[in-house]
Amino acid sequence: MSTTTTTPRSDSRIRTFQHAWLLLALVAVVTVALVRVVTGADQLTATGTLRAMILSACPILLAALGGLWAERAGVVNIGLEGQMLLGTWGAAFLAYHAGPYAGVLGAAAMGLLGALLHAVATVTFGVDHIVSGVAVNIIGLGAIGFLAKAYFNDLEGGGPRNLSGYQTLPRVTVPGVSDGAAWLADRHVFGISDVAALVAAATTGVSLLTVLVVVLVAASAYILWRTPFGLRLRSCGEAPEAAETLGVNVIRYKYVAVLVSGALAGLGGAYLTMVSSSSFTVGQTNGTGYIGLAAMIFGNWRPGGIVTASLMFGYTDGVSLLPSGGIVVHALLLLITLVLAALALWRLRQGNLRSALTIGVIAVAVLVWYLSTDSVPRAFVGMTPYVITLFVLAVASQRLRMPAADGKPYRKGQAG
Amino acid sequence: MRRLSTFAAAGITASALLLTACGTNADTSSDEGSASASSGGSGDLKVALAYDVGGRGDKSFNDAAYAGLQEAKKAAEFESTEGEASTDEDEATRENRLRGFADDGYNVVVGVGFAYSESVNAVAPDYPDVNFAIIDGFDPDEEENANVAYLTFAEEQGSFLVGAAAALQTESDQIGFVGGVNNALIQKFEAGYVAGAKEVNPDIDVAVTYLEETDVSGFNAPDDGQAAATAMYDDGADIVYHASGASGAGVFDAATQADKFAIGVDSDQWQSASAEQKPHIMTSMLKRVDVATKDFIASVESGSPQTGYTTFDLKADGVGYSTSGDLLTADTISQLDGFKQQIVDGDIKVPTAP
Numbered sequence: 001m002s003t004t005t006t007t008p009r010s011d012s013r014i015r016t017f018q019h020a021w022l023l024l025a026l027v028a029v030v031t032v033a034l035v036r037v038v039t040g041a042d043q044l045t046a047t048g049t050l051r052a053m054i055l056s057a058c059p060i061l062l063a064a065l066g067g068l069w070a071e072r073a074g075v076v077n078i079g080l081e082g083q084m085l086l087g088t089w090g091a092a093f094l095a096y097h098a099g100p101y102a103g104v105l106g107a108a109a110m111g112l113l114g115a116l117l118h119a120v121a122t123v124t125f126g127v128d129h130i131v132s133g134v135a136v137n138i139i140g141l142g143a144i145g146f147l148a149k150a151y152f153n154d155l156e157g158g159g160p161r162n163l164s165g166y167q168t169l170p171r172v173t174v175p176g177v178s179d180g181a182a183w184l185a186d187r188h189v190f191g192i193s194d195v196a197a198l199v200a201a202a203t204t205g206v207s208l209l210t211v212l213v214v215v216l217v218a219a220s221a222y223i224l225w226r227t228p229f230g231l232r233l234r235s236c237g238e239a240p241e242a243a244e245t246l247g248v249n250v251i252r253y254k255y256v257a258v259l260v261s262g263a264l265a266g267l268g269g270a271y272l273t274m275v276s277s278s279s280f281t282v283g284q285t286n287g288t289g290y291i292g293l294a295a296m297i298f299g300n301w302r303p304g305g306i307v308t309a310s311l312m313f314g315y316t317d318g319v320s321l322l323p324s325g326g327i328v329v330h331a332l333l334l335l336i337t338l339v340l341a342a343l344a345l346w347r348l349r350q351g352n353l354r355s356a357l358t359i360g361v362i363a364v365a366v367l368v369w370y371l372s373t374d375s376v377p378r379a380f381v382g383m384t385p386y387v388i389t390l391f392v393l394a395v396a397s398q399r400l401r402m403p404a405a406d407g408k409p410y411r412k413g414q415a416g
Numbered sequence: 417m418r419r420l421s422t423f424a425a426a427g428i429t430a431s432a433l434l435l436t437a438c439g440t441n442a443d444t445s446s447d448e449g450s451a452s453a454s455s456g457g458s459g460d461l462k463v464a465l466a467y468d469v470g471g472r473g474d475k476s477f478n479d480a481a482y483a484g485l486q487e488a489k490k491a492a493e494f495e496s497t498e499g500e501a502s503t504d505e506d507e508a509t510r511e512n513r514l515r516g517f518a519d520d521g522y523n524v525v526v527g528v529g530f531a532y533s534e535s536v537n538a539v540a541p542d543y544p545d546v547n548f549a550i551i552d553g554f555d556p557d558e559e560e561n562a563n564v565a566y567l568t569f570a571e572e573q574g575s576f577l578v579g580a581a582a583a584l585q586t587e588s589d590q591i592g593f594v595g596g597v598n599n600a601l602i603q604k605f606e607a608g609y610v611a612g613a614k615e616v617n618p619d620i621d622v623a624v625t626y627l628e629e630t631d632v633s634g635f636n637a638p639d640d641g642q643a644a645a646t647a648m649y650d651d652g653a654d655i656v657y658h659a660s661g662a663s664g665a666g667v668f669d670a671a672t673q674a675d676k677f678a679i680g681v682d683s684d685q686w687q688s689a690s691a692e693q694k695p696h697i698m699t700s701m702l703k704r705v706d707v708a709t710k711d712f713i714a715s716v717e718s719g720s721p722q723t724g725y726t727t728f729d730l731k732a733d734g735v736g737y738s739t740s741g742d743l744l745t746a747d748t749i750s751q752l753d754g755f756k757q758q759i760v761d762g763d764i765k766v767p768t769a770p
């Protein structure tokens with residue numbers, strides 16, 4: 001987003017680009033509000049829907065952020081799922097015995113342990129990243145199955161595969177703002193209520209861990225893109241040989257990145273056991289780590305991108321749990337039609353006739369589907385997150401760029 | 417771009433590998449024997465309990481079966497073991513677990529949950545001397561097995577009563593239902609609940625949702641339970657009933673945070689809830705899995721094992737509701753007693769499908 005050329009023309013382009021972001025947000029709000037009014041599906045932007053979105057999105061976002069750290073340093077971390085699983089156990093164990101804050105630290109520590117294994121295998125011994133990551137996942141699931149049976153079976157509120165009865169983190173509600181926004185959201189005013197619902201969802205009963213997620217995303221973006229440390233770390237993912245010749249200790253940076261990655265994934269596990277619910281069960285992640293990995297790819301290995309992707313996954317995931325899920329997804333069909341139509345026009349302007357035509361045909365098909373039905377079958381609602389993933393990856397994949405040396409083993413002194 | 421696709425392919429292979437791994441690792445969890453085996457059994461009774469997803473500690477369905485086992489142990493001394501299931505196991509894993517028990521000399525094997533219907537049907541003919549029982553079970557083919565007891569419940573009748581209770585005590589005339597998996601069994605809960613609520617107030621608004629369509633992980637996802645119930649409370653519902661096993665813990669969390677009410681299922685969930693949750697668990701639909709389990713073990717012990725279908729309904733006190741916590745008003749309870757009598761007498765026919 002920060003191209004640094006000095007011609008006056010590109011300066012003005014940067015300014016319009018910044019305005020474009022604001023404009024895009026405005027267009028998005030107006031479009032969504034329009035779809036809500038036209039379809040009458042008020043659930044589309046109800047406070048409850050958006051709270052479900054935030055609850056589902058945060059663990060995905062933490063996993064994706066973990067993936068971002070590792071892959072920016074050139075290590076593919078498929079083991080995120082396993083590190084999250086370890087985190088769920090660490091959070092439950094320490095929260096039960098030493099309180100919720102210790103639980104958060106315990107989750108990070110357990111995730112770190114899983115990451116250490118991955119780092120030793122991939123960075124020190126040059127094991128294939130995918131193989132090592134899969135191993136971490138299998139070990140993670142096996143380990144917490146064993147640990148739960150060994151440590152939770154005899155506790156009050158525990159069982160061989162679950163534990164509850166520990167304290168969770170306090171929740172905060174911003175006084176005034178929360179009630180005001182909720183009141184405004186209930187009025188169903190075009191555009192304004194939709195934004196108000198989002199504000200209400202983000203200020204009512206928010207767990208401290210959710211606040212921490214926001215801080216961690218901002219901190220990661222700053223550290224990775226605005227500090228010399230971050231530049232060196234990213235250089236290990238783009239061109240480790242060049243980095244080493246310039247005196248960067250590639251191995252050490254990779255270790256740091258993978259360990260941070262594991263700690264973040266572990267925190268994602270803590271989110272599942274302490275915010276999304278107040279109980280631990282073995283295998284609670286249900287593939288959240290993999291979805292996080294997909295969110296990172298789809299977010300183009302950039303913080304802004306992964307936030308958008310995680311919120312989208314979280315939204316569709318949350319919607320699939322709603323009683324009115326079928327109607328909301330039906331309304332989403334209209335939204336998809338509009339987005340596709342805009343995309344087709346844009347491709348047409350670029351002169352890419354074939355692409356424009358293909359997208360246009362899909363848009364018409366979705367529109368026909370929307371017009372000929374009142375609701376989407378339940379079975380399809382559950383599939384929504386995955387269908388949208390496939391769809392977006394198909395449309396956006398040409399524009400994605402992974403770090404150049406991502407997933408390649410690196411040996412010290414390889415530069416020669 | 418080629419690298420991205422190679423990477424994606426590798427990722428998919430990797431996750432496929434992982435899933436396979438999960439499937440096989442589950443059967444190792446069945447040999448829990450030594451930990452919970454109570455030694456010193458005098459008779460030749462040896463009881464094995466094979467749990468459903470969620471497992472012991474779910475404070476709901478599986479724990480009720482465990483309670484039945486403990487009750488039976490008070491009456492007679494015998495050796496027992498338990499096997500835990502994982503969310504993504506296949507038929508072969510369940511069969512192996514059951515065969516493992518039978519081969520180890522367990523002559524009473526209880527499959528907790530409908531998921532064992534197919535595997536018991538496959539295993540039972542090979543072990544004619546072993547007495548099998550399936551809670552919520554059915555026989556998948558024409559011929560019933562001679563050594564299998566199918567213990568089923570009239571969940572719709574109990575759900576009818578808690579549905580009526582919800583309709584009597586709601587202040588917003590808006591209530592909700594969260595099901596774990598959208599299958600015929602859980603639809604019985606929904607059908608009874610909705611019918612009970614409409615019996616009291618035909619205009620009541622009942623929101624219904626299921627966490628999963630077919631995947632049994634819906635019984636083991638407290639985070640999804642919380643998200644679904646939170647959305648219902650935010651939408652104006654003030655009482656939500658769950659039939660989702662271990663996911664119900666999330667429904668109770670949502671009720672606690674929203675300062676509204678929830679209705680438990682299978683066990684008296686008020687008893688096992690945390691201190692913060694207790695004031696928010698209005699009642700629980702009781703499904704006496706404990707009684708069914710205990711009676712079955714006792715029948716084997718007495719030498720005349722139960723076989724074939726047995727339905728536990730309101731008449732037999734096989735289903736019901738709890739009053740722990742005193743959150744049901746006296747007026748509600750007296751009206752529920754009226755409904756109960758009408759159902760027992762056959763004046764109210766409760767539907768079994770929505």
